[in-house]
Amino acid sequence: MKETIISIRNKIIHFLYKQIARRIFFLIDPERIHHIMLSVGVFLGSNPITRGISAFFFNYSNKNLEQTILETKFSNPVGLAAGFDKSAQMIKIMKSTGFGFTEVGSITGEPCAGNPKPRVWRLIKSQGLLINYGLNNQGSKEISKRLHGQKFQIPVMTSIAKTNCKETSTTEGGIADYRKAYEAFKNIGDFSVINISCPNAHGGEPFTDPVKLDKLLAELSQVSTQKPTFIKIAPDLEPKVVDEIIEVSTKYKVSGFICTNLTKDRHNPKIIEKNLPGPGSISGKPIEELSEKMISYIYKKTKGKSVIIGVGGIFTAGDAYRKIKLGASLVQLITGMIYEGPQLISEINQGLTKLLKKDGFKNISEAVGVDNK
Secondary structure (H helix, E strand, O other), rough: OOHHHHHHHHHHHHHHHHHHEEEEHHHHHHHHHHHHHHHHHHOOOOOHHHHHHHHHHHHOHHHOOEEEEEOEEEEOOEEOOOOOOOOOOHHHHOOOOOOOOEEEEEEEEOEEEEOOOOOEEOOOOOOEEEOOOOOEEHHHHHHHHHHHHOOOOOOEEEEEOOOOOOOHOOHHHHHHHHHHHHHOOOOOOEEEEEEEEOOOOOOOOOOHHHHHHHHHHHHHHHOOOOEEEEEOOOOOOHHHHHHHHHHHHHHHHOOOEEOOOOOOOOOOOOOOOOOOOOOEEEEOOHHHHHHHHHHHHHHOOOOOOOEEEEEEEOHHHHHHHHHHHHHHOEEEEOHHHHOOOOOOOHHHHHHHHHHHHHOOOOOOOHHHHHHHH
16 A cells, blocks of 8 residues: 555656646756755755655655665665765755765865856757766865764765866876865765766866876875775776776775766767757766666676666666666666656655566665676
């Protein structure tokens, strides 16, 4: 009975979102809507009453989705990807909206205004976004000061990147900036993410180079922290480069990889729009297959020893399940929620329980990598 009621609830919210709310939202500048949703999230997370109301409309739980990864318990495998809650303002509402974990940031050493506006566009035909934010955030000092000493209801990943400015375009300047942010969050949250794949920042992605990555990880290894570390990689890397990143990461005991960031490839056949409206890189359905190929490749290459978080083009439970069966222990989304509605997290988690039952699995962890074994 409970499952039926939740399913009906989700269908009603989905219908209302697609037929009314999304039509209104899509008439408004996407960055403005982003800021409005951030403000709504902050308000809803501000007190127990609004958190309880949010949970009534959006939460879902099932023991079959629970798992412990790197000594941290996850109530379900669906998280919010970095890039939405850039300055870690919405953490308090995340559990109520159904997420099993959240990733904040990417946060840079210094405050960053990002790239000039406009800097985000909807690619409706492609079910994606064209993004050129450029790591706008409040900076590591202010954000870490605000979060210091807080206890979080779900696992929190703190994503760091180098500040989008000329001063960090040198190897030494970039490493110093990464370290500043890494140190600021060494005791905040449950996991650290080193974002070496932001495609829209000054100087590009220099730390995909194995020599530079080695120098970066050597510097960060000097910071005393108990937090496991992940590396977020781009979807457009050649296998040889991925192999080198894995080799260097293994040397410094990196726990896993987030697959993947945005794609810079504008010749991707999944991009239906012929004339893209501005600079930037693409999220959503155009990177779905790229993400899945990367998940599969890294899972096989590391023989399942690295924890993989799959992100890119997740719009349904089937999309999430496919990534899990290829080797992802956890998944993340943003764009799917923008197109499908806030009930999507609940829909995916409920759908996963059905898919697990269909395949004869008692727990989500049993499905991880089954298509690669």
